[in-house]
Amino acid sequence: MSAIDDLVSELSRLPTIGRKSALRLTYHLLRQPGEQSRRLAAALIAIVEKVKPCAECGNLTEASPCALCADPRRDRSIICVVEEASDIPAIERTGEYRGLYHVLGGRLAPLDGVGPEDLAVAQLVRRVTAGGVREVILATNPKLEGEATALYVQEQLRDAGVTVSRLARGLPIGGDLEYADGVTIVQALAARRAM
Numbered sequence: 001m002s003a004i005d006d007l008v009s010e011l012s013r014l015p016t017i018g019r020k021s022a023l024r025l026t027y028h029l030l031r032q033p034g035e036q037s038r039r040l041a042a043a044l045i046a047i048v049e050k051v052k053p054c055a056e057c058g059n060l061t062e063a064s065p066c067a068l069c070a071d072p073r074r075d076r077s078i079i080c081v082v083e084e085a086s087d088i089p090a091i092e093r094t095g096e097y098r099g100l101y102h103v104l105g106g107r108l109a110p111l112d113g114v115g116p117e118d119l120a121v122a123q124l125v126r127r128v129t130a131g132g133v134r135e136v137i138l139a140t141n142p143k144l145e146g147e148a149t150a151l152y153v154q155e156q157l158r159d160a161g162v163t164v165s166r167l168a169r170g171l172p173i174g175g176d177l178e179y180a181d182g183v184t185i186v187q188a189l190a191a192r193r194a195m
């Protein structure tokens with residue numbers, strides 16, 4: 001396989017990038033100064049080598065615990081549970097949430113072979129039962145699988161002695177938290193309801 005075919009094939013594996021876009025990107029890279037492509041390559045290698053999940057919350061970070069877990073100003077009595085680490089920046093951008101996070105690493109999706117054991121639910125239960133937590137906010141996406149995941153997590157926390165709440169509706173149904181605007185997230189957080 002030629003170097004061009006190789007890059008086109010790798011880029012095609014990325015979400016939302018079809019073969020046509022992959023070809024366009026490849027030829028774009030070939031036209032630009034080599035130094036720019038070298039920086040892109042170095043940035044890709046750096047995220048692979050440096051970024052790891054935080055041992056406490058699962059956030060993707062270069063330091064463990066991550067900056068959020070290590071921040072003494074964060075309210076450690078509230079944990080916001082999200083599907084992916086990429087949901088955290090969306091909530092952080094609002095500047096309204098001061099608690100900690102817990103990344104599940106996905107959502108229950110039996111048809112895709114994702115079961116409870118594939119998600120960081122047991123770790124969440126351990127964090128909560130270790131004490132000091134009074135509320136867990138389930139911020140899984142408002143899709144069928146996100147709802148099913150929220151119900152499952154709630155069930156697992158039933159005897160943990162904490163309030164379990166769910167983000168209010170208002171997030172676009174079927175939309176991803178990651179792409180929701182700040183005002184919508186702030187409203188969904190403020191109007192969260194106990195499950």
Ligand SMILES: [Zn+2]
Binds near residue numbers: 058
């Ligand atoms: Zn963390």
